[in-house]
Amino acid sequence: MDAGLPDAKAHCLADRIGPGALVMVVGPSGAGKDALIAGARAAFKGDDGFVFVDRHVSRPAHPSEVHVSVSAAAFADATARRKYALNWTAHGINYGIPATINDHIRSGRTVVFNASRAIVAEARRGYAQPWVVLIDCPVEIRAARMVLRGREEPLELRQRLTRTVDGFDEAWVGVRVDNSCALEIGIARFIAALRDIAAPGLLPPKG
DSSP: OOTTHHHHHHHHHHHSBOSSOEEEEEOOTTSOHHHHHHHHHHHTTTOTTEEEOOOEESSOOBTTBOOEEOOHHHHHHHHHTTOEEEEEEETTEEEEEETTHHHHHHTTOEEEEEOOGGGHHHHHHHBSSEEEEEEEOOHHHHHHHHHHHTOSOHHHHHHHHTOOOTTOOGGGOOEEEEOSSOHHHHHHHHHHHHHHHHSTTOOOOOO
8 A cells, every 4th residue: 555645635635625614506497596595585684604606607697696797708707716616517608706706715704606516526625515406396396487487488497307417426415404395494495504514623525
C-alpha cells in the first residue's frame, strides 16, 4: 500500500470549499422545488446563516419561476469569465449559480438553490458539505402542476416528466421531501430539513 495515499486524500479534502453547506435542491419538473424554496426563504428572512441563491437562466422571465434572466451571449460571457460556481444545460437552456456562493460557504453559511442532478457529482468534488435534498411527488401531481403553470409546450412537458439524469447516484441524496400534500406541509418539511443540515456536526452521505 502506498503510504502517501492518506496524506493525498487529506489534501484533496482540504481543497474543498467549506465549512458551510452547499444545499442542492433537486427533483423532477413539477415537484414544487421553487415553491418550497420560496417558503423557506421567507421563513429564514433575517437569518444570516442561510443564503438563498437565484439561478441565472438563459431564457425570458416567467411568473412560475424565480430566476435571473440573461441572454445566451451574456451567459456564455459569464461562463468564460468564471462568474458561475456551477453551471449546466437542460432542455437547451443554460443555468448558472453565481460564484459568490463560495464566499458565503467559506464564511460558514448554508447556501440553498434549485439545482440539477447533473451537477451533483461535480459539486461533491468541490465542496466540503455537498447536500442533496430531493423533492418529489407522484407523476400525476407533477403533470397537473406543469399544465397549470403553462410554461412548457406539450412536447417539452412530456420530456420533462420522463427525464432521467445519467451519472446521478441515488445514494447521494441526503434528505427526501414528499411534496404531494398541501404546500404548507411541504414547506414545513423542507424547513425542518434545512435546519437539520445546518446543525453542527451533521455530515452529508458519502455515497
